[in-house]
Structures are given as structure tokens and as C-alpha cells.
């Protein structure tokens with residue numbers, strides 16, 4: 152089945168010279184594979200193949216002038232491709248536009264008349280270069296749209312390409328914006344053969360660590376983090392916690408400070424809704440539910456399961472759920488659903504130690520609480536130093552959404568709830 156391929160509707164353009172022929176006899180092409188390039192004073196146009204097939208004859212030469220309907224080449228097509236040909240795809244890159252697709256303009260075939268819709272013609276709004284310049288650019292992997300032409304009407308000359316490549320090689324790799332105006336310059340990651348300094352061992356990162364690492368790098372780099380610090384006096388709370396643990400039945404999970412933190416954070420979020428939110432463009436999405444995530448250290452890497460509707464649950468139930476979810480994380484049995492829907496995260500290193508750290512926000516959340524180990528410290532009561540159990544708290548927050556004063560109030564409220572847990576009921 153051989154069909155003539157003609158120049159489709161190319162809008163205002165007429166008598167345009169062919170500057171490049173991208174296919175040759177015997178080439179297999181797909182639908183929309185560019186066949187030839189036309190160049191007018193204003194733009195270059197890629198004429199794509201209307202169908203998949205094999206090039207049987209090329210009927211134009213470079214320099215020929217063509218208009219709509221001019222025959223370009225003969226294409227042999229498999230019979231079934233013709234019958235089932237879908238309408239043209241009109242999605243094109245943003246730097247290009249499509250000539251209006253008109254209903255069927257029947258292409259004449261040598262053996263048979265084949266009705267086919269016009270293909271999508273892409274028109275580049277840039278000055279062109281000669282075929283040899285375009286070929287050279289392709290070989291170098293240079294996008295001609297990024298090169299300034301110094302020829303007549305901005306035509307790109309070979310010297311322009313040479314200059315472009317020289318300049319690109321002279322500049323160290325940077326993380327600039329597309330227009331090159333970003334003030335941020337990032338040098339390439341150091342590539343060092345460490346074995347020249349001593350014995351080394353290679354260890355592949357686990358999948359979880361890779362995924363978490365990518366997210367953490369994005370969140371750290373893109374969110375303007377600020378971290379506030381606060382101390383909470385949890386002497387009374389810890390006495391209550393110890394009492395509850397003494398009262399618990401054999402199989403019940405041990406209650407740690409974490410369960411109280413989850414509950415107190417939820418009460419604080421209810422008071423400061425902008426902390427229970429996500430940024431979406433220029434809108435803040437405020438959540439009216441309280442699903443709180445907590446970081447779990449596992450042999451495979453960090454995981455963040457989520458406890459749902461913490462506002463509706465008691466301390467014992469929260470403790471049961473945290474210990475169950477943490478066990479599932481460590482056994483690699485956590486369900487995807489249990490990692491989703493979080494509003495806010497608590498990262499507790501209280502079981503390990505430390506006096507403070509600045510956690511990275513778990514996007515698209517806007518704040519995260521970091522907790523280290525509570526310690527008994529001498530606290531001045533106005534007359535005497537009293538031994539009090541002090542819980543260090545850190546809050547990292549997204550400065551696009553939250554201000555320092557709000558963060559200080561949030562932590563102050565949280566500390567006051569932990570100091571007197573009855574206030575959670577208020």
C-alpha cells in the first residue's frame with residue numbers, strides 16, 4: 152500500500168524552501184516522525200509523517216520550494232495502519248504551536264486513495280540555520296533555540312555554535328534557572344576515588360533510604376525552614392505516665408512520652424490551624440482532621456506511619472497503635488495506607504538521647520516536632536532550685552506559611568499542655 156505524502160496545511164506559509172530532508176529511501180518512520188524541514192523568513196517548520204511506514208521514494212530536493220499539497224515522498228504503509236489511524240495528537244511542546252488541524256484532506260495514493268487526517272505540523276518560532284549547522288548542532292546535542300544567531304535576520308552560523316559550546320564548557324556546572332539569572336550557583340558533586348586514600352567498602356542504599364533521601368533533599372532544599380526551641384516541664388506528666396504503666400494489664404503496650412506528645416500536639420494544632428495545613432500554590436489548605444505521623448527508625452531506613460484521628464483517641468489506644476505501627480515498620484509489614492494522610496510529624500529521639508536537633512519538614516506538611524531525651528534539671532522556683540524533668544522540644548516550620556511569633560506561641564502552648572495535661576481537655 153503506497154501513498155503519496157503531501158505538505159499539509161501550513162497556514163500562511165507558501166513557496167517555502169526545503170532546507171533539510173530528514174529521511175532517505177528505505178527508512179522506517181513512525182506517525183509524526185519529522186520528514187523534512189521547511190524554512191521561511193520567520194520560522195522553520197517540521198513536516199511530520201502522517202502514518203507509520205517505509206520511505207519508497209523521496210520526491211523533493213533541498214532548495215525546492217513547496218506549498219500546501221506539494222508532494223514530498225511516497226510512503227509504503229501496512230494496510231491495517233491505514234484503517235485504524237487515530238486522529239492527530241494536538242499536544243505539542245510549549246515553544247511550538249500547531250497549525251489548525253482541518254478535516255480530511257485526502258492524500259492521493261498510487262494504488263489506492265487513502266483518507267487520512269492531516270498530521271500535526273510543528274512550527275518553531277526561531278530563526279534557523281543552514282542544514283549543515285542544524286546537523287552539527289544535532290551532533291553536539293545543542294538545542295538551537297538556546298543559541299543566538301549572528302547571521303542575517305538572526306540566522307545561526309557555524310561560528311555561533313562554536314562560540315556557544317566554548318562558553319558552555321568554560322562555565323562550571325551550575326544550578327541556574329532557565330534564563331540563567333538565578334543567583335544560586337552549585338558546583339558539581341565531588342567525584343573522588345576514595346580507594347586512593349585507603350581501603351573502602353561499597354554498600355548499596357536500601358530502597359527506603361533512597362526514596363526517603365530524595366524526599367528529604369527536596370524538602371530541605373525547597374522549604375525555607377526555621378527551627379524554634381522550647382523546654383517543657385513534664386515532671387507531673389511523667390509521674391502520671393509511670394502510674395498508668397503500673398496499672399496496665401499484662402499484654403498492653405508500655406506508655407511512653409510519645410503518646411502524650413501525640414495527644415498534646417493535636418490539641419495545639421486545633422488551636423493553631425495554620426500548622427495543620429498544606430501549601431498549594433497561593434492557597435493554604437487547612438485540615439479539619441488530625442492524622443499525626445511519627446518517625447520510626449528501622450534497619451531499612453526511616454519510616455513515618457500515621458495515627459489517624461488522634462483527637463478521638465485516648466492515651467492507651469494511641470500507645471497501642473504507635474507500638475503496633477512501629478513493629479510493622481521494623482518487620483517491613485507497614486501498609487501503604489498507614490503512611491498516608493499525615494498532617495504533622497513528630498520525630499522522637501527520646502528513647503536514644505541528645506539535647507536537641509532540627510528535623511526536616513515532611514512535605515506537604517508545614518511543621519515538624521523534634522523531641523530528645525527528657526532530663527532532670529535544677530529549676531529555680533523563686534526560692535530554691537527544684538529537680539524537674541525537662542523535655543526539650545524543637546519545632547521546624549515553613550516560613551512561607553508560619554511566622555516566628557506563631558511558632559513561639561505554638562511551642563509555648565504545647566509546653567503548657569505537657570506541664571499540666573488536664574489542659575488538653577479544655
Ligand code: CAO
Pocket residue numbers: 405406407408409410445446447448449453473477498499500501502503510511522523524525526542
Ligand atoms: N525522654 C526520656 N525518655 C524517653 C523519651 C523522652 N522523650 N522518649 C522515650 N523515652 C524512653 C522510654 O520511656 C523508654 O524507656 P524504658 O526503656 O525505660 O521503658 C525508652 O526511652 C525507649 O523508648 P522507645 O524509643 O522504645 O519508645 P518511644 O515510644 O519513645 O518511641 C519510636 C517509639 C518508634 C518513635 C522510636 O522507637 C523510634 O524509632 N525513634 C527514632 C525516630 C527517629 O529516628 N527520628 C529521627 C528522624 S530524623 O528526623
